[in-house]
Amino acid sequence: MVLRDRERRTRRGVAARWLVFVAAASALVVAGVAALLTSIFQRQQEARNPFYRVVALNDTIDDPAVWGQNFPLQYDDYRRTVDQVRTRYGGSEGEPHSPGAADPRSVVAQSRLQEDPRLREFWAGYAFATDFREERGHAYMLEDQEFTERQKVTKQPGTCLHCHASVYVPYQRLGNGDPIKGFEAMNPLPYFEARKLVRHPVSCIDCHNPGNMQLRVTRPGFIEGIRLLKASQGVANYDVNAQATRQEMRTFVCGQCHVEYYFKGPEKRLTYPWGKGLTADSILAFHDSTGHSDWTHAISGAKVLKAQHPEFELYNQGIHARSGVACADCHMPYKRTGAMKISDHHVRSPVLNVNRACQTCHKWSEEELVARVTIIQDRTFEMRNMALDAVLQLTHEIAEQVRRDSTVAGVRQARDYQRKAQFLADFIEAENSMGFHADQEAARILAKSIDYARRGQMALRIP
């Protein structure tokens, strides 16, 4: 059929319009595909690892030097924990020591018992009265525990290694793949037998998953402790490795060891006393509910408790914890190395690193920030001294009363007050921030300690 001109022009018009439409549609489709392609490429770029895999890491390597082959920057910083630097209330200076067969160390930290002789009376009848030194870096944790004179005056169990050595791999081995079984097997062993099963102080594997470097909790003590704590808060069957957020992990991995603890039962099971909460009073109440005591005081006969480094518990009462700051934010702050930003694995006092530990968030001069820290610590130290004196006065008065007549009713009450006052004072004494982690809480705890001590004295006078 021959088309008339007008029809032909219409047909061509329609075709042309179709052409334009199809061109536009395909342009859109291609643009979309290109966008998809580039986004996929971008995701793949993001997934590449910014480190060179020299060795393949797995869950059996506890030697930090091997991990250090993949992560030389972090390993380098980790090794710097051998530096002994003193701060006003923390750290230590190296003190020369003549190495002997029993103790091969040539450098030790200063003795706190020499710095403050009251502590010998405070802990009279307990191993701490024999040897107690200023703290130093993670690098020394195993040797200092192995060679302290406290080992000579008492038989310590293998439980001690839970925190002072890299035990994750030894627990796996001892428990045939089950770290909890390994933990239970190592606890009752004599210390020096268990010591043969460990090789390193805290190591990379204790905090990091070797497959993907995620933070994880490896210590059974903490896993069980936090489960107990969460249960007391109404959260049942808390699984820290599955349920903690990333920021919480940055505190929990430190909380594996920087805690108050006791050894439960004849099997010496490491237990964190958090069944009633994390505050010093809750912990004291928990200890009272189980009837636990660490020793009988040699001067007064009171059944007393020793508090051990409760940084995690005290920190959680402070404003920084409340504001979501983690341990690692101040003690392992990010640093720039070359073109990368990594966590500083030289764990130490933030006062030695004010710029990176504090000034990211607190925009004041270093002098000002250190001054604020010093004010808090000086005030806490003053109250700590008052508490120490009060407890010792009570201790001696009880002893005096016992010499005269131990059957007086007030003696039992006074001893109970000493137990409370002593634990609370020791809580702050053993805590390594001199109050900084939660300054007002530290003051409250010391106030309670002083109060209990004076009430104890009153109990001896007013039956």
Next chain:
Amino acid sequence: MARMRPWALAAAILIGTAAGLGAFTFGYARGYSYLTNDPAACANCHIMWEHHDAWAKGSHHAVATCNDCHTPHNLVGKYMVKARNGFWHSFYFTTGTYPDPIRITSRNHEVTEHACRYCHAEITEAIDHGPGTVSSGDGQAAADGGGHSSEPISCVRCHRYVGHWVR
């Protein structure tokens, strides 16, 4: 006009009125400025003056404008975010039902977090998309590795003041 039905005429007048008023409003409210990158456009509203001043004194003043941090760095995303914010800003300004002091919404916060990484990608690689997040490669040893490390870290939680620190 002669052969137009009355309703068609009325419709035309109404549409014309709406278009005219709309065009005038667009000009009066400086609507065209919102298509630009000029920070002064964001400070069209009084409530933004403090932030504009703080930005002018801030550390990123010379390297980033409002859009560099508060809109995505891709064509479609940028205008979608502008459009969404534009609508909701107008809405809440009209009704007045927004909280004061104003706080960034979680979606806009996410946009800002991405902006940090857009410029500072290399340096934050190790702590952000480092070995922690996507594939784990060799050594799937530990069964206990939760998904928590794939949570992105928040830059502005610590680096609060780099944009506009309103004292």
